Amino acid sequence: MVHFVRSKVLGQKEDLDKSIFYYTKAIFLSLQLEEGPSLNILQNFFHLAFGLLHRSQAFKQPEDAKYSAEYFRYLRDQPLVAFNISPDQVNTWLVQALGIQIVLGSGNVVRDVEEMTTLCRGLLASDSSAAHSTSAIEALAGAALIGLRTEKQPFNCAIECLRQATRRRAGLQEASYLLAMCLFVRFIMTYSNEDCDEAIAAFEQTISSHATADHLDSLYALATPLLTMLTNFRSVVYKNPEYLEEAIYHFRRFLGSAALGDPLRTFLTETLLGNAQQRFDYFGVTPGLEEMRSRDPEAVNPSSFPCIGVDLTEWSAALFPDFPVGEAADNMQHLEDVVFAMHNDQKTDIGKAVETSRVIFDSLRSSNPFGFSHAILFGEVLFCVFQRTNTVEYLSQSITLRRDCSQNSKRTEGPVSSNSIAHSFFSRPLAAAPPQRRLG
Numbered sequence: 001m002v003h004f005v006r007s008k009v010l011g012q013k014e015d016l017d018k019s020i021f022y023y024t025k026a027i028f029l030s031l032q033l034e035e036g037p038s039l040n041i042l043q044n045f046f047h048l049a050f051g052l053l054h055r056s057q058a059f060k061q062p063e064d065a066k067y068s069a070e071y072f073r074y075l076r077d078q079p080l081v082a083f084n085i086s087p088d089q090v091n092t093w094l095v096q097a098l099g100i101q102i103v104l105g106s107g108n109v110v111r112d113v114e115e116m117t118t119l120c121r122g123l124l125a126s127d128s129s130a131a132h133s134t135s136a137i138e139a140l141a142g143a144a145l146i147g148l149r150t151e152k153q154p155f156n157c158a159i160e161c162l163r164q165a166t167r168r169r170a171g172l173q174e175a176s177y178l179l180a181m182c183l184f185v186r187f188i189m190t191y192s193n194e195d196c197d198e199a200i201a202a203f204e205q206t207i208s209s210h211a212t213a214d215h216l217d218s219l220y221a222l223a224t225p226l227l228t229m230l231t232n233f234r235s236v237v238y239k240n241p242e243y244l245e246e247a248i249y250h251f252r253r254f255l256g257s258a259a260l261g262d263p264l265r266t267f268l269t270e271t272l273l274g275n276a277q278q279r280f281d282y283f284g285v286t287p288g289l290e291e292m293r294s295r296d297p298e299a300v301n302p303s304s305f306p307c308i309g310v311d312l313t314e315w316s317a318a319l320f321p322d323f324p325v326g327e328a329a330d331n332m333q334h335l336e337d338v339v340f341a342m343h344n345d346q347k348t349d350i351g352k353a354v355e356t357s358r359v360i361f362d363s364l365r366s367s368n369p370f371g372f373s374h375a376i377l378f379g380e381v382l383f384c385v386f387q388r389t390n391t392v393e394y395l396s397q398s399i400t401l402r403r404d405c406s407q408n409s410k411r412t413e414g415p416v417s418s419n420s421i422a423h424s425f426f427s428r429p430l431a432a433a434p435p436q437r438r439l440g
Contacts, residue, residue: 016055023048042083045071046090053097062106069097091119092132099139102146109147116140117158124161124168133172137165141178148185159183166202177206177219184230196234203227228254331360335377342384350385354394357381375401 023044030041049071056064072094080087095116101107120140123133144158159182165175180202187195203223210220228250235247338353340346361378379401386394 013055013059016051016058020048020051020055023051042075042078042080042085045075046085049075049097050093053093053100056097056100056104060104062101062104065097065100065104066106069094069101072097088123088126088129088132091123092136095119095123095136096139099143102143109143109151110153113140113143113147113155113158116143117161120161121164124164130169130172133165133169134174137162137172137175137178141182144182145185148182148189152189154186154190155182159186166205173206173209174219176202176209177223180206180223181226184226187230188233191237193234193238196230199230200227203230224254334360335381339377339380339384342381342388350388353381354385375404 026044027041027048030044049068052064052068052071055061056068072090075085075090076087076094080090098107098112098116102109102112116136117140120133120136123136140158141162144155144162147153147155147158159179162175162179162182165172166179169175180199183195183199183202186192187199203226206219206223207227210223228247231243231250232247235243335357338348338357341348342353357378361375379398382394382398382401385391386398
């Protein structure tokens with residue numbers, strides 16, 4: 001025990017290794033002297049399992065997480081209360097051990113998330129402390145986020161467990177935020193408006209419950225930009241004026257209340273101006289756009305925003321820790337610029353435009369959480385090139401991309417409508433038909 005305490009204070013692996021060794025030795029000695037579970041054996045097993053859990057987390061050792069989970073499973077089948085060991089504590093640490101396995105890439109994501117969900121339901125149904133519930137729910141949400149990105153499964157049971165946490169434990173302040181995060185990522189995968197609406201409501205609940213006159217805490221600081229990002233993403237995916245207005249509202253609210261480092265200030269103000277221009281395309285009027293550009297320069301002046309310590313890197317990494325969100329945004333902007341140039345008959349190097357766009361699309365298609373949007377834009381590039389060159393190969397590639405996007409969308413009225421595919425199909429006979437002779 002002394003070695004373990006010292007390892008936590010000093011962060012030295014050597015002390016932790018010795019602690020684990022001595023607990024293991026004590027268990028073997030006890031087994032030689034006693035038959036059946038005893039206070040000495042079970043408590044040593046308890047401390048050994050926790051030591052392995054701590055070492056796996058502190059020093060990224062997957063095998064420790066595996067054995068820790070096995071030992072906590074063994075302890076769950078023992079009469080813990082009789083030996084003054086908390087069953088809720090054992091279940092909580094088992095959830096954490098399974099979560100660490102997933103984080104370190106050594107677990108079976110689907111199976112482990114299912115087991116974690118069952119354990120968390122038990123903790124929510126019991127009189128477990130807020131500390132136990134919070135750490136278990138955080139581990140479950142983290143594992144579900146990884147699973148949503150890597151396994152492409154909806155993880156309905158895990159998300160329902162997070163919903164239960166928001167209902168049953170009013171004091172579990174992180175639950176709404178974690179639920180919103182999972183629904184956000186699932187919306188990016190499925191384009192389900194139900195998930196998006198629920199995520200928006202959960203983010204709003206987090207923001208309203210963590211914003212007071214004298215305190216803006218870290219959950220508020222993370223939830224506000226993520227809500228802005230979510231609403232803007234939906235306005236891009238679904239070309240809907242109502243969603244665009246919603247995105248503009250959240251951009252303005254965020255700009256008026258958040259701390260913005262220089263990269264994020266530039267990104268948000270440029271995106272807001274782009275949304276305002278899109279509104280002009282919809283309605284022919286853009287209330288507030290000219291004021292932002294001229295009469296009220298403070299609206300786009302980076303130095304005018306108060307500070308609460310959020311930057312683009314932090315909240316992007318919180319949602320997609322393994323993916324360069326900034327790079328994806330830059331690449332999407334390049335594709336949009338190519339489409340804009342072609343739609344407006346600007347002089348364009350066709351070969352270079354196709355080559356660069358294809359390189360961007362191919363480099364991101366396998367791991368990009370925004371791959372759907374990149375595919376849509378690249379398909380539009382190919383269709384624009386076809387319109388300029390009358391080359392059927394580009395049309396066929398555009399149709400294939402749009403068909404794939406349509407099949408991958410879970411909704412019948414998703415981002416890629418049947419009209420856009422039909423538009424490409426109806427263009428094909430015109431390209432294949434021979435030029436008609438002039439009469440006379």
